[in-house]
Amino acid sequence: MSKRNKLAVLIMVLIGVSIFAFEMRDLNIHQVWRTLMGLRLRWVAVALLVMLATWVIETLVVQIFVQHDGERLPFKAALRVPLVEQLFNAITPFASGGQPAQLVALMQSGVEAGRASSVLLMKFIVYQFMVLINFVLTLIVGFQQIAGRFQALAWLIVFGFLIHITVITGLLLVMYQYKFTKKLVNWALHFLGLFMSPKRLAMWKQRMDLKIDTFYAESLHLKREKKRVVKAAALTMLQLLLYYSVPYFVLLSFGVQHVDLIEVMVLHVMIVMIVSLFPIPGGTGGAEYSFKTLFGAYVASAPRLLLAMLLWRFLTYYLGMICGIFALGVTPNKMAAAPLDPRELLARQHDKD
Structure with a gap:
């Protein structure tokens, strides 16, 4: 882990601590302590298990997409991918560092760079579509x-929601209207050329053409791998539903009984939507404010609301950072080769003889 990334982790932790210290400024410490002592640990354990299950499910999705011609990625190596993603999503603006970090993690496990990029692109497409479905249902x-x-x-x-719709529309245009999309992008770049140098414009055009061509090639691959895509989509939907349910178990752990699972999941989806707008890594500040605002109606006690927010933020944000740091220090297993067909083994033995 580079010094720059270590500094980013430290800064995000300090910002988080500062936010909670600010929120506690008017609270009675004895009330906070009594609330903490009344914590129902069995529900905390459930929330923790649910959060861990989301990473296990994402690991299975990685394995599904990497598997090819009998080759497979061991579970330990595949689990390292979402954990590293969690760390770099948490410390980069708009979670922009997650994709490159996953690419490096897959390559360290012996997955060829082009194939690793293909896996991550397919995973990204499936994830975006499942997120959109959840958003639509939530609205x-x-x-x-x-x-x-x-x-x-x-x-x-x-x-x-409009931002996510724009992303999905762009993906669909590339998949089904490839030539039109390239023309559309060229028109947009021509307009932007009025405000930038020819050299910079040429660089942007080359970069966009490469991204569109790569995505289109992978979209064709997706269409051929329908069974694999359907399986990954079902798992991703389950992953998201589990993730959205985490605040429900957090509230139960603080004795908040008058809550409905579906309502809490809807509110959590709304928080995720809001957080995605903030350029600050992890949506720090916006996430805490959204949780406090949306769940304040369910939790009348200020100490209980603050501690629930702290536990939720730890499980959905800081825990991923911690696990990601440990994952970086683990030497990944390499891709497991396909077992040889018995007839091929006999043929090889015959050649030796």
């Missing part, structure tokens, strides 16, 4: 309630 089920109670946050949610 249908709970947006009217949010808009009525939290008008300011409702606009942020709509904006976040």
Whole structure:
């Protein structure tokens, strides 16, 4: 782990500590301590297991996409990929470091660079589509309630939804309207050329053409691998549903009983939408504010709300950073080769004789 990344981790931890210290400034320490002593550890354990299960499921998705012609990625090496992703998503703006970190992790496990890029691109496409489905269902089920109670946050949610729609629309255009997409991008770059140098414009054009060509090639591969995509999509949907349920078990651990699982999941999806808009790594600040605002209606006690926010943030953010740091220090297993067919073994033995 580079000095720059260590510094980024330290800065994010210090910011997080500062936020919670600021939130506790007006609270009675004795009340906070009594609330903490009343914590129901069995629900904390459930929340922890649910969070760990999301990484295990993502590991299975990685294995599904890497598996090819009998070759497979060992579970230990595959688990390292989402954990490293968690770390670099947490310390980079807009989680931009997650993809490159996963690429390096796969290459360290013996996956060829081009194939690793292909795996991550397919994983990204499936993930984005499943996220969109969850967002649409969430808006249908709970947006009217949010808009009525939290008008300011409702606009942020709509904006976040539009960004995801734009991403998905771009992916679909490349997959099904390849030539039109290239023309559209060239028109946009031509307009941007009015504000940048010819050299920079040429560099941007080359980069965009490469990304579009690569994505289109992988989209063709996706269409041929329908069974694998369906399996990965089902697992990714399960992963997201588990992740969105974490605050429910956090609230139960603090004795908040009058909550509905679906309502809590809807609110958590809304928080994820809002956090995705913040350029600060991990959406720090925006995540805490959103949790406090949306779940404040369910938790009347200020100490309980603060500690619930702290536990939720630890499980969904800081725990991933910690596990990612340990994953970086683990030497990954290499790709396991396909077992030889018995007839091929006999043929080789015959050649030796």
